[in-house]
Amino acid sequence: MHLRRNKSLQLASKTDKAHPVENKEKLFKEIFDTNSKKIFHLCYGYTGDEDSANDLLQETFLKVWQNLDKFRNKSLISTWIYRIAVNTCLTYLRSEKRQAKDELTDNIIENRPEEFSEKNEQVALLYKSIAKLEENDRLIITMVLDELPYHEIAEISGISEGNLRVRIHRIKSKLTELYNQHARI
Amino acid sequence: MQEFDHIQSLWQSHSVEVKISSDEMLAQSKKEVAGIRAKSRLNILGMILSFAALAALLLFAEFESWTTLAGLSIIVILVAVYTFILYNDHKLIAQNDFTEHPNAFLTKLKAYQVNKFTIYNKLYWVYMVALSIGLIFYFYEKLDHLSTVMQAVLILFTVVWMALCATVFRKAYLKGEKERIGLLIEKFERISAQFKESH
Numbered sequence: 012m013h014l015r016r017n018k019s020l021q022l023a024s025k026t027d028k029a030h031p032v033e034n035k036e037k038l039f040k041e042i043f044d045t046n047s048k049k050i051f052h053l054c055y056g057y058t059g060d061e062d063s064a065n066d067l068l069q070e071t072f073l074k075v076w077q078n079l080d081k082f083r084n085k086s087l088i089s090t091w092i093y094r095i096a097v098n099t100c101l102t103y104l105r106s107e108k109r110q111a112k113d114e115l116t117d118n119i120i121e122n123r124p125e126e127f128s129e130k131n132e133q134v135a136l137l138y139k140s141i142a143k144l145e146e147n148d149r150l151i152i153t154m155v156l157d158e159l160p161y162h163e164i165a166e167i168s169g170i171s172e173g174n175l176r177v178r179i180h181r182i183k184s185k186l187t188e189l190y191n192q193h194a195r196i
Numbered sequence: 197m198q199e200f201d202h203i204q205s206l207w208q209s210h211s212v213e214v215k216i217s218s219d220e221m222l223a224q225s226k227k228e229v230a231g232i233r234a235k236s237r238l239n240i241l242g243m244i245l246s247f248a249a250l251a252a253l254l255l256f257a258e259f260e261s262w263t264t265l266a267g268l269s270i271i272v273i274l275v276a277v278y279t280f281i282l283y284n285d286h287k288l289i290a291q292n293d294f295t296e297h298p299n300a301f302l303t304k305l306k307a308y309q310v311n312k313f314t315i316y317n318k319l320y321w322v323y324m325v326a327l328s329i330g331l332i333f334y335f336y337e338k339l340d341h342l343s344t345v346m347q348a349v350l351i352l353f354t355v356v357w358m359a360l361c362a363t364v365f366r367k368a369y370l371k372g373e374k375e376r377i378g379l380l381i382e383k384f385e386r387i388s389a390q391f392k393e394s395h
Contacts, residue, residue, distance in 0.1 A: 036218075043218035051214045056207075068214065070387055073225050077298050078391050098390045134210045137203060156207040183200045190203055 039076055046089055047072065049157055050096045056153035057100045057146075059138045067103055071096040086166060093159070093167045097150050104146075133194075140189035148182045155179055225295055228380055236286045243279040250275060260337060267333025274326045281319070285311045298388045305384065309377045316370050324362055 047068060054067035074095050082091055141149055147168070154164045161179070165172040216224065250272045259265050288308040292301040331354060339347045 040218045043221070047214045047218075048212065052212045055212055064212075065215075069216075069221055069224060070383075072218070072221055073295065073387055074390060076222065076295060077387075081391065095390065102386055102389070130206075130209070133206055137206050137210075153207075156204055158204075187200050187203060 035079060039072075039079065042075065042079075042088060042092070043072055046092050049089075050092060052157065053093070053096055053150065053153045054100060056138070056141055056156070057149050058104070059142050063103075067096070067099055070103065071099045074099065087163070090163050090166055093154065093163070097167055100150060101146060136190060136193045140186055140193055143189050144182065144185065148178075148185070151175075151179060152182045152186055155183070222295055226293065229289065229294055229301075232377065232380070233286075233289055236282070236289065240279060240282050240286060243275060243282060247272065247275045247279060263333045263336040264338060267330045267336070270326060270330035270333065274323065274330065278315075278319075278323060281315060285315065294384060298384065302381065302384050302388060305377065305381055309374075309381065312373055312377070313370070316366060316373075320362070320366060324358065328358070 050071055051064055051068045054064035054071070055061065058064050058067065071092065075092055082088060141152060144152065151164060151168055154167065159167075161175060162172055164179075165175045168175070170178065250268065254265070254268045254272055259268075285308060288304045288311070289301075292304055294301040294305075335351070335354075339350060342350070
Protein backbone atom coordinates (compact mmCIF):
# COMPACT_ATOMS: atom_id res chain seq x y z
CA MET A 12 0.00 0.00 0.00
CA HIS A 13 2.83 2.37 0.88
CA LEU A 14 4.52 1.50 -2.40
CA ARG A 15 1.32 2.36 -4.21
CA ARG A 16 1.21 5.68 -2.40
CA ASN A 17 4.72 6.56 -3.47
CA LYS A 18 3.83 5.60 -7.04
CA SER A 19 0.80 7.84 -6.96
CA LEU A 20 2.99 10.68 -5.73
CA GLN A 21 5.40 10.20 -8.61
CA LEU A 22 2.52 9.96 -11.06
CA ALA A 23 1.03 13.14 -9.69
CA SER A 24 4.30 15.03 -10.06
CA LYS A 25 4.55 13.95 -13.72
CA THR A 26 1.07 15.17 -14.54
CA ASP A 27 1.32 18.25 -12.33
CA LYS A 28 1.86 20.56 -15.25
CA ALA A 29 -1.45 19.63 -16.86
CA HIS A 30 -3.87 20.05 -13.93
CA PRO A 31 -1.82 21.00 -10.87
CA VAL A 32 -4.70 21.98 -8.57
CA GLU A 33 -6.96 19.03 -9.40
CA ASN A 34 -4.05 16.60 -9.11
CA LYS A 35 -2.99 18.00 -5.77
CA GLU A 36 -6.54 17.79 -4.43
CA LYS A 37 -6.98 14.24 -5.70
CA LEU A 38 -3.68 13.13 -4.26
CA PHE A 39 -4.38 14.86 -0.96
CA LYS A 40 -7.79 13.19 -0.71
CA GLU A 41 -6.17 9.80 -1.25
CA ILE A 42 -3.50 10.51 1.34
CA PHE A 43 -6.10 11.80 3.81
CA ASP A 44 -8.41 8.81 3.35
CA THR A 45 -5.54 6.35 3.82
CA ASN A 46 -3.84 7.96 6.81
CA SER A 47 -6.34 10.11 8.70
CA LYS A 48 -7.76 7.34 10.88
CA LYS A 49 -4.36 6.25 12.22
CA ILE A 50 -3.24 9.83 12.74
CA PHE A 51 -6.49 10.62 14.54
CA HIS A 52 -5.96 7.61 16.82
CA LEU A 53 -2.42 8.82 17.54
CA CYS A 54 -3.72 12.29 18.42
CA TYR A 55 -6.55 10.82 20.47
CA GLY A 56 -4.11 8.66 22.39
CA TYR A 57 -1.91 11.69 22.99
CA THR A 58 -4.63 14.08 24.17
CA GLY A 59 -7.34 11.69 25.34
CA ASP A 60 -9.84 14.22 24.03
CA GLU A 61 -11.82 14.09 20.79
CA ASP A 62 -11.96 17.84 20.15
CA SER A 63 -8.23 18.32 20.68
CA ALA A 64 -7.54 15.25 18.54
CA ASN A 65 -9.64 16.78 15.76
CA ASP A 66 -7.70 20.06 16.01
CA LEU A 67 -4.43 18.16 15.84
CA LEU A 68 -5.62 16.10 12.88
CA GLN A 69 -6.58 19.29 11.08
CA GLU A 70 -3.24 20.97 11.80
CA THR A 71 -1.32 17.87 10.73
CA PHE A 72 -3.08 17.53 7.40
CA LEU A 73 -2.94 21.27 6.77
CA LYS A 74 0.84 20.94 7.02
CA VAL A 75 0.69 17.93 4.69
CA TRP A 76 -1.39 19.92 2.18
CA GLN A 77 0.92 22.93 2.30
CA ASN A 78 4.12 20.91 2.02
CA LEU A 79 3.13 18.07 -0.26
CA ASP A 80 5.51 19.31 -2.94
CA LYS A 81 8.38 19.15 -0.45
CA PHE A 82 7.94 15.41 0.13
CA ARG A 83 10.88 13.75 -1.58
CA ASN A 84 10.04 10.01 -1.45
CA LYS A 85 13.08 9.40 0.78
CA SER A 86 10.77 7.71 3.27
CA LEU A 87 7.26 6.34 3.16
CA ILE A 88 4.62 9.03 2.98
CA SER A 89 2.96 7.53 6.07
CA THR A 90 6.24 7.94 7.98
CA TRP A 91 6.45 11.55 6.82
CA ILE A 92 2.88 12.20 7.97
CA TYR A 93 3.48 10.51 11.32
CA ARG A 94 6.54 12.70 11.80
CA ILE A 95 4.45 15.79 11.10
CA ALA A 96 1.75 14.54 13.49
CA VAL A 97 4.26 13.85 16.28
CA ASN A 98 5.73 17.35 15.94
CA THR A 99 2.24 18.85 15.82
CA CYS A 100 1.19 17.00 18.97
CA LEU A 101 4.30 18.04 20.89
CA THR A 102 3.98 21.73 20.04
CA TYR A 103 0.18 21.96 20.21
CA LEU A 104 -0.51 21.32 23.86
CA ARG A 105 2.35 23.54 25.00
CA SER A 106 1.29 26.53 22.94
CA GLU A 107 -2.41 26.13 23.58
CA LYS A 108 -1.77 25.81 27.32
CA ARG A 109 -4.39 23.11 27.41
CA GLN A 110 -5.78 21.44 30.50
CA ALA A 111 -3.67 19.05 32.50
CA LYS A 112 -3.47 15.60 30.96
CA ASP A 113 -5.42 13.98 33.82
CA GLU A 114 -8.37 16.29 33.25
CA LEU A 115 -8.26 15.62 29.52
CA THR A 116 -8.46 11.90 29.95
CA ASP A 117 -11.30 12.19 32.43
CA ASN A 118 -13.29 13.73 29.57
CA ILE A 119 -13.43 10.38 27.83
CA ILE A 120 -15.40 8.88 30.67
CA GLU A 121 -17.53 11.98 31.19
CA ASN A 122 -18.26 12.46 27.49
CA ARG A 123 -19.85 9.08 26.97
CA PRO A 124 -21.92 8.10 29.96
CA GLU A 125 -24.56 6.49 27.76
CA GLU A 126 -22.09 4.00 26.35
CA PHE A 127 -21.08 2.55 29.68
CA SER A 128 -19.90 -1.04 29.46
CA GLU A 129 -17.04 -3.08 30.83
CA LYS A 130 -15.11 -2.73 27.59
CA ASN A 131 -15.60 1.03 27.43
CA GLU A 132 -14.49 1.28 31.02
CA GLN A 133 -11.33 -0.64 30.12
CA VAL A 134 -10.71 1.63 27.12
CA ALA A 135 -11.14 4.70 29.33
CA LEU A 136 -8.66 3.19 31.81
CA LEU A 137 -6.23 2.60 28.98
CA TYR A 138 -6.39 6.25 27.85
CA LYS A 139 -6.07 7.37 31.45
CA SER A 140 -2.97 5.21 31.82
CA ILE A 141 -1.46 6.51 28.56
CA ALA A 142 -2.06 10.06 29.79
CA LYS A 143 0.13 9.34 32.83
CA LEU A 144 3.14 8.71 30.58
CA GLU A 145 5.62 11.36 29.47
CA GLU A 146 4.63 13.29 26.30
CA ASN A 147 7.15 11.55 24.00
CA ASP A 148 6.45 8.15 25.55
CA ARG A 149 2.75 8.61 24.89
CA LEU A 150 3.40 9.13 21.19
CA ILE A 151 5.83 6.22 20.95
CA ILE A 152 3.48 3.78 22.68
CA THR A 153 0.52 4.74 20.49
CA MET A 154 2.64 3.91 17.45
CA VAL A 155 3.63 0.60 19.06
CA LEU A 156 -0.02 -0.14 19.82
CA ASP A 157 -0.80 0.58 16.17
CA GLU A 158 1.90 -1.98 15.23
CA LEU A 159 4.16 0.37 13.32
CA PRO A 160 7.51 -1.32 12.56
CA TYR A 161 10.26 -0.31 14.98
CA HIS A 162 12.47 1.15 12.25
CA GLU A 163 9.62 3.47 11.24
CA ILE A 164 8.99 4.56 14.82
CA ALA A 165 12.74 5.21 15.14
CA GLU A 166 12.67 7.37 12.00
CA ILE A 167 9.57 9.25 13.12
CA SER A 168 10.79 9.93 16.64
CA GLY A 169 14.43 10.53 15.70
CA ILE A 170 15.78 7.88 18.11
CA SER A 171 18.20 5.11 17.11
CA GLU A 172 16.55 1.71 16.78
CA GLY A 173 18.68 0.24 19.58
CA ASN A 174 17.71 2.97 22.03
CA LEU A 175 14.13 2.78 20.89
CA ARG A 176 13.84 -0.93 21.68
CA VAL A 177 15.05 -0.32 25.24
CA ARG A 178 12.72 2.64 25.59
CA ILE A 179 9.70 0.76 24.23
CA HIS A 180 10.35 -2.09 26.65
CA ARG A 181 10.38 0.41 29.53
CA ILE A 182 7.22 2.19 28.32
CA LYS A 183 5.36 -1.11 27.87
CA SER A 184 6.18 -2.12 31.45
CA LYS A 185 5.21 1.30 32.76
CA LEU A 186 1.92 1.33 30.84
CA THR A 187 1.02 -2.19 31.96
CA GLU A 188 1.79 -1.21 35.55
CA LEU A 189 -0.30 1.97 35.32
CA TYR A 190 -3.19 0.12 33.71
CA ASN A 191 -3.20 -2.55 36.39
CA GLN A 192 -2.97 0.10 39.10
CA HIS A 193 -6.00 1.94 37.69
CA ALA A 194 -7.89 -1.33 37.21
CA ARG A 195 -7.48 -2.18 40.88
CA ILE A 196 -8.93 1.17 42.08
CA MET B 197 -3.27 -8.64 36.36
CA GLN B 198 -3.27 -7.76 32.65
CA GLU B 199 -0.41 -8.16 30.17
CA PHE B 200 0.61 -5.76 27.41
CA ASP B 201 -1.03 -7.99 24.76
CA HIS B 202 -4.39 -7.36 26.39
CA ILE B 203 -3.73 -3.61 26.34
CA GLN B 204 -2.81 -3.79 22.66
CA SER B 205 -5.94 -5.72 21.73
CA LEU B 206 -8.00 -3.23 23.73
CA TRP B 207 -6.40 -0.32 21.83
CA GLN B 208 -7.01 -1.95 18.48
CA SER B 209 -10.59 -2.85 19.31
CA HIS B 210 -11.35 0.79 20.11
CA SER B 211 -12.24 2.12 16.70
CA VAL B 212 -12.10 5.86 16.18
CA GLU B 213 -14.11 7.77 13.61
CA VAL B 214 -12.71 10.61 11.56
CA LYS B 215 -15.79 12.73 11.09
CA ILE B 216 -14.55 15.05 8.37
CA SER B 217 -13.42 14.58 4.80
CA SER B 218 -10.31 16.13 3.27
CA ASP B 219 -12.43 18.82 1.57
CA GLU B 220 -14.24 19.68 4.79
CA MET B 221 -10.94 19.86 6.60
CA LEU B 222 -9.51 22.39 4.16
CA ALA B 223 -12.78 24.33 4.19
CA GLN B 224 -12.69 24.47 7.99
CA SER B 225 -9.17 25.87 7.90
CA LYS B 226 -10.31 28.65 5.60
CA LYS B 227 -13.38 29.40 7.73
CA GLU B 228 -11.48 31.18 10.51
CA VAL B 229 -9.87 33.59 8.05
CA ALA B 230 -13.21 33.99 6.27
CA GLY B 231 -14.69 35.23 9.57
CA ILE B 232 -12.09 38.01 9.85
CA ARG B 233 -12.58 38.90 6.17
CA ALA B 234 -16.36 39.08 6.59
CA LYS B 235 -16.04 41.36 9.61
CA SER B 236 -13.65 43.63 7.75
CA ARG B 237 -16.03 43.74 4.74
CA LEU B 238 -18.96 44.64 7.03
CA ASN B 239 -16.90 47.43 8.54
CA ILE B 240 -16.19 48.85 5.07
CA LEU B 241 -19.81 48.41 4.01
CA GLY B 242 -20.94 50.38 7.07
CA MET B 243 -18.55 53.18 6.17
CA ILE B 244 -19.71 53.21 2.53
CA LEU B 245 -23.35 53.44 3.62
CA SER B 246 -22.49 56.30 5.99
CA PHE B 247 -20.63 58.02 3.17
CA ALA B 248 -23.58 57.61 0.79
CA ALA B 249 -26.07 58.97 3.34
CA LEU B 250 -23.88 61.96 4.23
CA ALA B 251 -23.05 62.69 0.59
CA ALA B 252 -26.76 62.63 -0.29
CA LEU B 253 -27.44 65.05 2.56
CA LEU B 254 -24.64 67.29 1.33
CA LEU B 255 -25.91 67.25 -2.26
CA PHE B 256 -29.66 67.43 -1.82
CA ALA B 257 -30.37 69.27 1.44
CA GLU B 258 -30.52 73.04 1.57
CA PHE B 259 -28.44 74.93 4.10
CA GLU B 260 -28.63 78.54 5.13
CA SER B 261 -25.19 78.84 6.66
CA TRP B 262 -21.78 78.05 5.18
CA THR B 263 -20.84 76.43 8.52
CA THR B 264 -23.29 73.54 7.97
CA LEU B 265 -21.86 72.94 4.51
CA ALA B 266 -18.32 73.07 5.86
CA GLY B 267 -19.15 70.74 8.77
CA LEU B 268 -20.84 68.19 6.56
CA SER B 269 -18.04 68.41 3.97
CA ILE B 270 -15.44 67.71 6.66
CA ILE B 271 -17.39 64.66 7.85
CA VAL B 272 -17.94 63.33 4.30
CA ILE B 273 -14.25 63.70 3.42
CA LEU B 274 -13.31 62.11 6.74
CA VAL B 275 -15.55 59.08 6.16
CA ALA B 276 -14.22 58.72 2.59
CA VAL B 277 -10.58 58.82 3.73
CA TYR B 278 -11.16 56.28 6.50
CA THR B 279 -13.12 53.99 4.20
CA PHE B 280 -10.14 54.07 1.84
CA ILE B 281 -7.74 53.29 4.73
CA LEU B 282 -9.95 50.37 5.84
CA TYR B 283 -10.17 49.09 2.26
CA ASN B 284 -6.39 49.19 1.88
CA ASP B 285 -6.05 47.24 5.10
CA HIS B 286 -8.69 44.74 3.95
CA LYS B 287 -6.77 44.11 0.72
CA LEU B 288 -3.96 42.59 2.81
CA ILE B 289 -6.07 39.64 3.89
CA ALA B 290 -8.37 39.49 0.87
CA GLN B 291 -5.87 38.35 -1.74
CA ASN B 292 -4.09 35.40 -0.14
CA ASP B 293 -5.11 31.96 1.04
CA PHE B 294 -3.34 30.51 4.07
CA THR B 295 -3.79 26.93 2.90
CA GLU B 296 -1.98 27.70 -0.37
CA HIS B 297 0.60 30.36 0.57
CA PRO B 298 1.16 30.06 4.32
CA ASN B 299 4.19 32.33 4.71
CA ALA B 300 2.91 35.10 2.46
CA PHE B 301 -0.45 35.05 4.21
CA LEU B 302 1.11 35.08 7.66
CA THR B 303 3.21 38.15 6.77
CA LYS B 304 0.12 39.95 5.47
CA LEU B 305 -1.98 38.95 8.49
CA LYS B 306 0.65 40.41 10.81
CA ALA B 307 0.69 43.64 8.76
CA TYR B 308 -3.13 43.67 8.91
CA GLN B 309 -3.00 43.39 12.69
CA VAL B 310 -0.47 46.24 13.00
CA ASN B 311 -2.55 48.46 10.67
CA LYS B 312 -5.72 47.66 12.58
CA PHE B 313 -4.13 48.87 15.79
CA THR B 314 -2.83 52.05 14.16
CA ILE B 315 -6.32 52.76 12.80
CA TYR B 316 -8.00 52.20 16.16
CA ASN B 317 -5.33 53.97 18.21
CA LYS B 318 -3.44 56.92 16.65
CA LEU B 319 -5.70 57.40 13.64
CA TYR B 320 -8.83 57.03 15.74
CA TRP B 321 -8.00 60.18 17.69
CA VAL B 322 -7.37 62.11 14.46
CA TYR B 323 -10.78 60.83 13.30
CA MET B 324 -12.44 61.95 16.54
CA VAL B 325 -10.92 65.46 16.43
CA ALA B 326 -11.91 65.95 12.76
CA LEU B 327 -15.39 64.55 13.43
CA SER B 328 -15.84 66.87 16.41
CA ILE B 329 -14.84 69.91 14.31
CA GLY B 330 -17.25 68.79 11.57
CA LEU B 331 -20.08 68.32 14.07
CA ILE B 332 -19.46 71.70 15.75
CA PHE B 333 -19.75 73.43 12.36
CA TYR B 334 -22.80 71.34 11.46
CA PHE B 335 -24.61 71.99 14.71
CA TYR B 336 -23.94 75.74 14.55
CA GLU B 337 -26.86 76.29 12.17
CA LYS B 338 -28.91 73.18 12.84
CA LEU B 339 -29.27 73.67 16.58
CA ASP B 340 -30.09 77.32 16.23
CA HIS B 341 -33.77 76.59 15.51
CA LEU B 342 -34.20 74.31 18.53
CA SER B 343 -35.06 75.12 22.12
CA THR B 344 -32.26 75.38 24.69
CA VAL B 345 -33.29 72.08 26.29
CA MET B 346 -33.25 70.26 22.96
CA GLN B 347 -29.88 71.82 22.14
CA ALA B 348 -28.48 70.60 25.46
CA VAL B 349 -29.94 67.11 24.99
CA LEU B 350 -28.54 66.74 21.46
CA ILE B 351 -25.09 68.04 22.40
CA LEU B 352 -25.00 65.86 25.51
CA PHE B 353 -26.11 62.79 23.55
CA THR B 354 -23.43 63.43 20.88
CA VAL B 355 -20.69 63.96 23.45
CA VAL B 356 -21.67 60.88 25.49
CA TRP B 357 -21.96 58.74 22.35
CA MET B 358 -18.55 59.84 21.05
CA ALA B 359 -16.98 59.31 24.47
CA LEU B 360 -18.47 55.81 24.67
CA CYS B 361 -17.19 54.97 21.18
CA ALA B 362 -13.72 56.28 22.02
CA THR B 363 -13.44 54.41 25.31
CA VAL B 364 -15.68 51.40 26.01
CA PHE B 365 -16.58 50.29 22.46
CA ARG B 366 -13.16 50.99 20.98
CA LYS B 367 -11.37 49.13 23.75
CA ALA B 368 -13.75 46.15 23.61
CA TYR B 369 -13.39 45.96 19.83
CA LEU B 370 -9.60 46.19 20.02
CA LYS B 371 -9.44 43.52 22.72
CA GLY B 372 -11.64 41.15 20.69
CA GLU B 373 -9.64 41.72 17.51
CA LYS B 374 -6.34 41.32 19.32
CA GLU B 375 -7.41 37.95 20.71
CA ARG B 376 -8.98 36.75 17.46
CA ILE B 377 -6.13 37.71 15.13
CA GLY B 378 -3.48 36.89 17.73
CA LEU B 379 -4.76 33.33 18.15
CA LEU B 380 -4.89 32.88 14.40
CA ILE B 381 -1.33 34.20 13.97
CA GLU B 382 -0.15 31.90 16.76
CA LYS B 383 -1.84 28.92 15.12
CA PHE B 384 -0.48 29.73 11.66
CA GLU B 385 3.01 30.28 13.04
CA ARG B 386 2.83 26.93 14.81
CA ILE B 387 1.71 25.24 11.59
CA SER B 388 4.43 26.92 9.52
CA ALA B 389 7.21 26.44 12.09
CA GLN B 390 7.96 22.75 11.49
CA PHE B 391 8.83 23.25 7.84
CA LYS B 392 10.62 26.55 8.39
CA GLU B 393 12.96 24.76 10.80
CA SER B 394 13.76 21.97 8.36
CA HIS B 395 14.41 24.24 5.37
